[in-house]
Amino acid sequence: MSIRGFGSDNFSGVLPEVFNALKEAAYGHQHSYGEDLYTEKAIQDFKQIFGKDIEIFFVYNGTGANIVSLSAFARSFNAVICAETAHINVDECGAIQKQAGCKLLTVPTFDGKLNTGLIQNHMHGFGEQHHSQPNIISLTQCTELGTTYTPEELKEICDFAHARGLYVHMDGARLANAVAYLNCDPLDITVKAGIDVLSFGGTKNGMMFGEAVIFFNTSVCQNVPYIRKQAMQLHSKSRFIAAQFSAILKNGxxxxxxxxxxxxxxxxxxxxxxxxxxxxxxxxxxxxxxxxxxxxxxxxxxxxxxxxxxxxxxxxxxxxxxxxxxxxxxxxxxxxxxxxxx
The missing domain is CATH 3.90.1150.10 (Aspartate Aminotransferase, domain 1)
Incomplete structure (x- = not known):
């Protein structure tokens, strides 16, 4: 190829700052499975952005982040409402259905964005033992069609969901692009909007590998370590994911x-x-x-x-x-x- 391609941000290389962080973390011994100084620092780095009342779990990839996020809230008889174009529906090979056992209730959209009117179509069957029970809405920010939810749009959906006893998950593989486009505080489209759990992307934004699952609603977190382990997303040398996050979060x-x-x-x-x-x-x-x-x-x-x-x-x-x-x-x-x- 004579010209660099435009196939995916997964095609890109690795930020020099990330390489340097990995080199630094490569020397010496640290405790494994997240009990290391690098993981501790990265967690504090995230709390500087999203507040101290959160729980953070590092995972290998975006599919793993979504599995851990959704499995924390949904049982096998539950259903996840998402856009028809959602990554969890189109590009994750049925991972959510296999790992969490949940049904996906998909919604056709023109621009990849859900709204309360579209979600309302799935607001039925509650308490009916023959039907999967909707309990979480999954939004993608930026969407798979490159569009972005505003803080107001997100808050409307979250308020709608919470009033009906549902939770809201955000697939934030490209969250950074959304924050940059909106020129807003990251809190405006996460915590303040009412998002319960966020899959925070790193790989598409200059990291070699690794994503983070951030729980703003921490009521389910006691089971997450076991969910992450069963989903094969617990990295023994966690410092190599954490060090990368500290590098990209530093100085914005x-x-x-x-x-x-x-x-x-x-x-x-x-x-x-x-x-x-x-x-x-x-x-x-x-x-x-x-x-x-x-x-x-x-x-x-x-x-x-x-x-x-x-x-x-x-x-x-x-x-x-x-x-x-x-x-x-x-x-x-x-x-x-x-x-x-x-």
């Missing part, structure tokens, strides 16, 4: 990198939208761009700069920018689009 690096990725996405969307034959299909509110391009041009473009097809029937594709995407990458790719499409 996690938001600076996300803001850069967002800017690159907006630049790519702006430039691409000027090319005849390209139609941007979703608002660009994070680091993802969705666009319809001529079907017969996709394969030749992918050979020179890889990206994924999102909806083959609609000829819709997805481009993703990362912390290490450069303006030169954007210019080269836009020039390629012009060459192939004009």
């Amino acid at each position: 690096l996690w938001l600076k990198t996300a803001a850069h990725a967002n800017r690159m996405a907006q630049k790519l969307a702006n430039e691409a939208s000027l090319i005849p034959g390209i139609k941007i299909t979703q608002k660009v509110e994070g680091n993802e761009i969705f666009a319809i391009i001529p079907r017969d041009k996709i394969e030749c473009l992918q050979k020179e700069c890889f990206f994924y097809i999102w909806d083959e029937d609609a000829s819709e594709i997805r481009w993703v920018c990362s912390f290490d995407t450069t303006e030169s990458d954007i210019i080269e790719f836009v020039n390629l689009l012009r060459e192939k499409l004009l």
